[in-house]
Amino acid sequence: MHKALRVLVPLAAAATPLALMSSATAAGTSYQTTLNPLNHASGTGMATISLQGNTANIHVSWSGLAATFNGSPYPHVQHIHVGGQGQCPTTSADKNGDGVISTTEGGPAYGGIGTTLSEHGDTSPAAGTNIKIAPSSGSTDYQRTINVSSKVAAAIRDGSAVVVVHGLDPSTLSKKAQNEKSDLVKSLPLAATSPALCGVLTAMPTGGVATGTGSTAGVENQGLLEAGGALVLVGGLALYGVRRRRTTIGV
Amino acid sequence: MAGHVGSRRGRRGGLITAALAAVVTGIVLIAFAILHQESAPAPQVAGRIDTGRTLDSGAAARAAKVIGAARPTRIRIPAAGVDTAVNAIGLNPDGSLAVPQPGPHLNEAAWFRNSPTPGQQGPAIIEGHVDSVEGESVFFRLGAVRPGNRIRVWRADGSILEFTVNAVRDYPKATFPTSVVYGGDLSAPQLRLITCSDFNETTHHHEGNEVVFSHLTRVVRPGTHAVRDDGR
Numbered sequence: 389m390h391k392a393l394r395v396l397v398p399l400a401a402a403a404t405p406l407a408l409m410s411s412a413t414a415a416g417t418s419y420q421t422t423l424n425p426l427n428h429a430s431g432t433g434m435a436t437i438s439l440q441g442n443t444a445n446i447h448v449s450w451s452g453l454a455a456t457f458n459g460s461p462y463p464h465v466q467h468i469h470v471g472g473q474g475q476c477p478t479t480s481a482d483k484n485g486d487g488v489i490s491t492t493e494g495g496p497a498y499g500g501i502g503t504t505l506s507e508h509g510d511t512s513p514a515a516g517t518n519i520k521i522a523p524s525s526g527s528t529d530y531q532r533t534i535n536v537s538s539k540v541a542a543a544i545r546d547g548s549a550v551v552v553v554h555g556l557d558p559s560t561l562s563k564k565a566q567n568e569k570s571d572l573v574k575s576l577p578l579a580a581t582s583p584a585l586c587g588v589l590t591a592m593p594t595g596g597v598a599t600g601t602g603s604t605a606g607v608e609n610q611g612l613l614e615a616g617g618a619l620v621l622v623g624g625l626a627l628y629g630v631r632r633r634r635t636t637i638g639v
Numbered sequence: 640m641a642g643h644v645g646s647r648r649g650r651r652g653g654l655i656t657a658a659l660a661a662v663v664t665g666i667v668l669i670a671f672a673i674l675h676q677e678s679a680p681a682p683q684v685a686g687r688i689d690t691g692r693t694l695d696s697g698a699a700a701r702a703a704k705v706i707g708a709a710r711p712t713r714i715r716i717p718a719a720g721v722d723t724a725v726n727a728i729g730l731n732p733d734g735s736l737a738v739p740q741p742g743p744h745l746n747e748a749a750w751f752r753n754s755p756t757p758g759q760q761g762p763a764i765i766e767g768h769v770d771s772v773e774g775e776s777v778f779f780r781l782g783a784v785r786p787g788n789r790i791r792v793w794r795a796d797g798s799i800l801e802f803t804v805n806a807v808r809d810y811p812k813a814t815f816p817t818s819v820v821y822g823g824d825l826s827a828p829q830l831r832l833i834t835c836s837d838f839n840e841t842t843h844h845h846e847g848n849e850v851v852f853s854h855l856t857r858v859v860r861p862g863t864h865a866v867r868d869d870g871r
Contacts, residue, residue: 418817418818418821418822420753420754420821420822421753422708422753422754422755422756422759422761423760424708425707430707432705432706432707432708432755432759432760433759433760433761433825434755434759434760434761434825435825436818436821436822436825438818447822447825448825449760449761449825449826450760451705451760451826452705529825529826590730590753591730591734592817592818592821592822593730593734593735593736593751593817593821594733594734594735594817595734595735595812595815595817596735596810596811596812596813596815596847596848597735597736597738597766597812597815597833597834597835597848598735598738598835599738599766599767599768599769599776599778599833599834599835599845599848600768600769600770600771600776600834600835600836600838600845601768601770601771601772602770602838602843602844602845603770603771603772603773603774604678604679604769604770604774604775604779612668612669612671613668613669615665615668616664616665616666616667616668616669616670616671617665617669618665619661619662619664619665619668620661620662620665620666620669621665622658622661623657623658623659623660623661623662623663623664623665624658624662626654626657626658626661627655627658627659627662630651630654630655630658
């Protein structure tokens with residue numbers, strides 16, 4: 389073996405545990421978001437993602453959305469949106485003034501589709517409006533492990549990824565909006581693809597919580613203890629002195 | 640002569656009485672100080688964290704209906720003698736959960752603003768100090784809470800919610816189970832309370848976090864929560 393190599397091998401061996409340790413700390417991180425309603429939807433929900441590399445363990449739970457669509461279970465397409473401002477749109481995003489923030493109008497705030505949170509099969513942006521593989525109900529508790537793209541993984545980590553659940557109850561829309569076609573799929577009404585719930589993913593707090601100083605764990609009432617001790621000492625000394633004097637007198 | 644001796648004896652008697660009184664008072668003070676040496680009650684680990692299956696059916700599930708977003712304003716935990724205002728709080732730059740800082744809100748509870756509001760789906764997080772530089776703090780007695788205890792939360796929409804404790808856990812900070820505390824069952828409204836525990840006399844630090852797990856069991860007073868479009 390080359391002399392330099394002989395030196396390098398133990399060095400490399402020594403460095404291995406360090407490398408393992410750093411990868412272990414960076415391995416998995418958890419993210420969360422509260423899903424709040426857009427467009428006067430009545431639902432609420434929450435999503436969590438545990439991310440290891442590009443493998444995302446995704447949990448999305450929501451309720452209170454429209455349950456039926458033309459007499460059938462209502463499909464609610466749901467996605468992780470990326471590449472926008474990392475925000476949920478406000479009513480000011482409603483550019484055409486029909487009272488509905490369409491998916492397109494919400495685009496600048498939350499960006500485009502990065503991952504489709506389908507129940508099975510394709511999870512790419514191409515499956516974004518495939519209502520056949522979307523959760524179909526007024527509520528869902530969805531869990532799936534998905535290999536997301538590097539772009540989506542990066543967006544989750546930097547806080548710009550947004551979970552959006554689509555599909556509004558048509559009866560809650562203005563007359564004008566009820567007659568509009570979807571901006572995404574012309575064969576569907578506007579209500580079907582417009583965003584209903586939205587939440588920006590943020591990192592869960594790391595580590596423990598510093599909710600104590602220990603001020604009540606040590607010795608309290610120290611003043612009282614000291615005063616008590618002093619009184620016992622002074623009193624004791626005085627008694628001792630009196631006793632000694634009496635003994636002297638007695639003799 | 641006799642009078643002189645008598646007065647001397649009287650003076651000595653007075654001195655003895657005073658000395659005895661000092662000793663007795665001293666002992667009483669020490670005893671008082673020791674008896675009032677108050678430590679936070681240690682959390683008693685009990686109960687199940689995941690109540691999902693048992694809540695799926697029956698009256699509990701109907702009572703625990705999910706409601707919309709409205710910030711918590713007040714929390715009352717009779718079992719821990721807590722009745723306090725609730726403020727909103729976020730993350731520290733290092734990614735850890737921020738805690739109430741010295742000032743008017745140091746000894747009040749804080750709701751983690753990235754968690755759901757109590758009553759929404761998923762775990763709402765409310766934390767409080769066990770002690771602060773000023774002594775006992777708002778969650779000093781959280782260790783006394785047991786499964787079955789009730790918690791009441793007042794929200795900005797006027798609603799009052801009642802949560803029932805289902806589990807108490809005590810975690811070392813070094814291995815704090817982030818996804819268990821901030822995640823888990825997302826399908827029903829949960830409320831989780833966090834404070835410090837396990838004071839180490841040597842390091843002079845609290846080495847643990849107590850977490851109280853509770854779930855919504857009753858809407859005491861419905862709110863007037865308007866649907867808000869700003870996502871918060």
